[in-house]
């Protein structure tokens with residue numbers, strides 16, 4: 374099928390590339406001309422394992438195209454996917470500015486009847502708004518039908534998730550529209566949930582909010598475990614074996630970050646508010662996470678109340694491994710607080726350092742290896758569980774740090790192993806090792 378995808382962030386680009394991989398012809402449209410130029414040359418603007426290769430192969434097969442012109446990008450297409458950003462507004466609600474602009478541009482460039490499929494995460498009722506908004510701007514009598522097709526990919530495993538997702542959700546009010554969108558995904562061979570528009574939109578928020586709830590829940594228990602002398606990892610393992618609970622998303626740490634959970638939980642609250650519906654569970658999930666994102670700072674300040682001129686190595690900056698995305702990364706709060714307290718932060722991240730410069734204080738020093746960051750540092754703090762960091766030799770911390778003290782916000786190491794290397798080791802929800 375001939376398809377346009379509007380917006381080439383994680384979702385748009387990965388969708389466009391994966392749809393071409395199964396044989397569709399896709400033109401991706403983005404208003405960012407710099408991005409379009411680089412993508413035309415086969416260079417992905419985002420770091421995502423496997424994406425560059427698949428992108429280049431489909432450009433060569435002449436199935437994948439990029440443009441900043443709606444006229445060119447929509448030429449001959451029967452389905453248009455919208456994947457523009459829906460960031461958080463100041464009041465917590467989803468900002469639909471980009472979506473509204475995309476609707477207007479679609480309407481102005483329609484040369485046939487169209488199905489418009491929204492992949493962006495949007496408040497319940499937005500797809501109806503998309504249909505009205507496009508219809509309002511159509512001047513040539515063509516008709517638009519809409520479908521909701523929320524995206525569930527995770528950054529860092531986006532290609533894998535697209536081809537191996539647990540389900541594809543499609544919402545529409547007409548069977549013919551559902552059929553058309555289902556046919557696009559036929560060769561993915563994944564379970565498809567066909568539903569109405571509003572339920573499809575709600576499934577997305579409900580899923581993210583539930584996953585965020587699991588994380589805040591386990592973090593709250595982890596903090597209690599520390600006081601009780603229990604180990605949250607053993608607790609998670611024991612709980613997770615109950616299949617009604619499941620063992621995923623029960624990893625305690627410095628809280629959830631990224632471009633989705635924080636903004637989507639806030640947007641869900643805001644949707645509730647606009648209907649006069651309180652959501653105390655979601656509010657607590659958000660509040661717990663806000664505290665958890667800086668819990669490592671409390672531990673650091675307890676260990677070293679005076680941070681003035683202390684050299685602190687921060688290992689990992691991205692909100693999770695295998696991505697260079699810094700949006701709402703817990704490292705932002707932690708580095709800012711350390712710098713505010715007078716510490717000199719030496720940071721290392723395998724790929725997110727460039728993006729990190731936009732978010733972190735100007736005084737942050739970016740190192741090119743773990744060795745370099747921890748050498749002569751007063752102590753080290755792990756913020757992202759990159760494989761490289763998890764597999765870093767523990768004895769090097771003892772050897773290179775000025776004081777053998779490690780704060781681990783992602784529980785990367787085994788407590789027994791740490792104990793062998795004479796480190797003082799503070800992690801999340803587990804007993805402290807080697808504290809003297």
Ligand SMILES: NC(=O)c1ccc[n+]([C@@H]2O[C@H](COP(=O)([O-])OP(=O)(O)OC[C@H]3O[C@@H](n4cnc5c(N)ncnc54)[C@H](O)[C@@H]3O)[C@@H](O)[C@H]2O)c1
Pocket residue numbers: 379380381382383384385402403404405408456457458459471472474475478492493494495524525526527528632633
């Ligand atoms: N990032 C994820 O992992 C993820 C996963 C699932 C769902 N989502 C949702 O998908 C949507 C997109 O997220 P993202 O992270 O891919 O977005 P992003 O912000 O990284 O990228 C959005 C892109 O859209 C482009 N754009 C903005 N307005 C445009 C317009 N009028 N016409 C054409 N292009 C335009 C921007 O230039 C940018 O390249 C959001 O609603 C998000 O919540 C994201």
Ligand SMILES: O=c1ccn([C@@H]2O[C@H](COP(=O)(O)OP(=O)(O)O[C@H]3O[C@H](CO)[C@@H](O)[C@H](O)[C@H]3O)[C@@H](O)[C@H]2O)c(=O)[nH]1
Pocket residue numbers: 494524525526527528529581584588621622623624625626627628629630631632633634637692693
């Ligand atoms: O047990 C866990 C699992 C995750 N996290 C943290 O939670 C955040 C989000 O992680 P993850 O869900 O893997 O990343 P995202 O790429 O943000 O993906 C989420 O957000 C996307 C955007 O909506 C959805 O499409 C995905 O299904 C959903 O998992 C990260 O900071 C993780 O470190 C934990 O602290 N503990």
